[in-house]
């Protein structure tokens with residue numbers, strides 16, 4: 260009985276200390292932020308209830324977008340090699356094959372209308388800065404035309420099945436122009452020097468970010484980097500919740516590849532230890548019955 | 552050479568040459584431990600086991616780790632964690648073990664303080680224990696640098712910088728420790744050497760010494776009772792096991808330790824597999840970058856209390872800068888436990904709760920250390936800084952007051 264009392268005192272002291280240095284300190288150093296907004300409801304430049312016409316969208320895309328963007332799955336290859344594209348635009352314009360699937364519809368329409376405000380980069384591209392976002396704003400198009408483009412991009416997006424391949428493809432499409440994933444052998448399509456000049460900061464290799472930042476942080480950060488890293492040059496990329504989950508799942512596959520093994524082995528080791536503890540207890544009872 | 556007759560058994564063969572029968576008696580079956588002890592007396596064996604875990608997992612890590620600033624991070628986070636079969640397991644055991652070993656050391660230390668096991672003949676046990684604490688601290692600190700993450704780098708930077716505050720030789724001392732003007736490759740390689748060779752050797756030596764120091768005074772017991780061990784041992788050997796106040800180390804004492812160990816290991820493996828962030832700080836999964844200071848720099852949890860004593864003094868008092876005051880207080884905090892046996896002037900060897908004054912001192916100290924630990928992690932701004940100052944002052948005051956408190960206690964109890 261007395262030993263249980265001692266155990267309870269120790270558990271209480273250790274518990275208080277643990278609470279202070281882990282959950283409490285974490286809460287103080289990383290205050291909760293507004294929940295992620297996957298409907299991008301502050302973007303209202305384009306009326307997204309309009310039904311788009313993919314045929315018409317195709318014409319508009321051919322006229323306006325493929326000078327910069329490849330759409331491999333629709334038969335539009337890149338006009339120039341990555342190094343040249345990076346030199347021209349600062350960053351390699353992403354292939355738009357999966358854009359109709361990975362970007363939220365409302366975000367995508369508003370991005371085409373005005374990329375800077377959709378990406379939350381007004382802080383970087385102020386009139387005084389003299390900087391110009393490399394992709395033009397299509398605010399001269401009618402909402403209908405923009406929705407036609409969106410409809411077209413959605414129509415060319417290939418059907419995907421859930422799994423590793425898709426996770427990887429989503430990561431490459433959404434983040435691959437800026438970030439390396441060294442532990443998967445993936446290099447950003449844009450060369451480092453161009454990125455540094457274009458972004459003002461080198462985008463980090465994301466191999467271990469699932470560990471260093473954790474899922475909770477990434478969930479908010481990727482949805483809107485400004486919320487957690489105010490003033491950062493990393494753009495809001497406008498992924499749907501599903502696509503963002505795929506990206507984070509990929510980061511986990513690469514950064515914490517032994518997770519499944521760890522968790523299943525853990526159960527067995529604990530079971531084994533439990534059996535050891537019970538046997539040790541029985542042995543102790545037997546031995547001590549002779550001396551007490 | 553002595554005459555050797557032909558041995559009848561393998562045991563006898565070895566006994567003739569190594570005296571194993573006597574050795575086992577002296578070390579195990581006739582090494583006497585008081586019967587009146589609780590599970591807190593199993594901490595020493597827990598520490599021995601944890602140290603063994605650390606050595607074994609460390610050897611596995613050593614096979615793939617590369618002590619070079621360009622390779623260290625990936626050798627740990629890619630090669631060991633993801634490529635090598637069960638490399639992650641060894642790393643988790645090593646990192647969590649290093650953290651938990653301190654938890655058990657603290658429980659062990661405060662058990663010693665609570666039961667007064669550091670005085671009246673047990674001074675050398677205590678001193679050798681403190682030596683182990685210091686060596687483990689150095690081991691923990693040097694090991695934390697090896698993965699070369701952000702926290703490795705910046706904690707190393709901040710802690711080595713502390714030595715710069717020592718008068719006259721400070722600046723040169725920092726360079727001497729780092730092997731460079733800043734924390735760099737030479738710092739990493741020398742801390743690697745310390746971590747895998749010199750300090751472990753010293754620890755093994757200190758453990759042997761600690762065990763040896765236990766031999767003559769014997770371990771204390773729950774009531775702080777002094778009795779004649781030879782007398783009690785005789786009773787035990789004569790078969791009066793129930794009457795005797797002692798039990799042999801093997802199998803009686805160890806059977807209880809194994810039982811405690813079993814449940815402790817269950818907790819330990821839970822941490823290893825499912826709850827390891829407290830020991831493997833997420834920030835350390837960002838590679839070291841000398842140009843990018845993390846928003847919050849803090850040492851491992853077991854150094855937080857003394858780190859807070861260092862930070863607690865943040866303003867000038869009587870012309871001495873806060874930094875210098877902090878450094879002095881930090882030096883005091885790290886050395887003071889060593890002389891505890893001589894600060895306690897009361898002759899009582901009893902559990903703290905049976906000592907009229909000491910009990911208040913003990914629980915005050917525990918509370919203060921917890922406050923220091925928690926505030927050692929929080930950012931030292933606003934009210935936090937003042938809590939840090941107050942709890943640091945309390946810490947100093949507690950130790951300065953101890954001789955007086957215990958002297959008064961000695962008077963009250965009159966030589967008991």
Ligand code: HEM
Nearest residue numbers: 592594595596598599660663668677680681683684770771
């Ligand atoms: C890894 C390091 C250590 C190991 C392996 C270790 C091991 C042991 C063992 C096996 C015992 C005997 C059983 C017991 O009472 O638990 C013991 C006793 C003791 N140790 Fe340690 N110890 C370590 C560190 C320390 C430290 C840091 C201190 C505090 C300064 C300390 C102070 C003591 C004292 C005072 C006793 C005697 C307890 C009593 O008489 O009741 N030890 N140690």
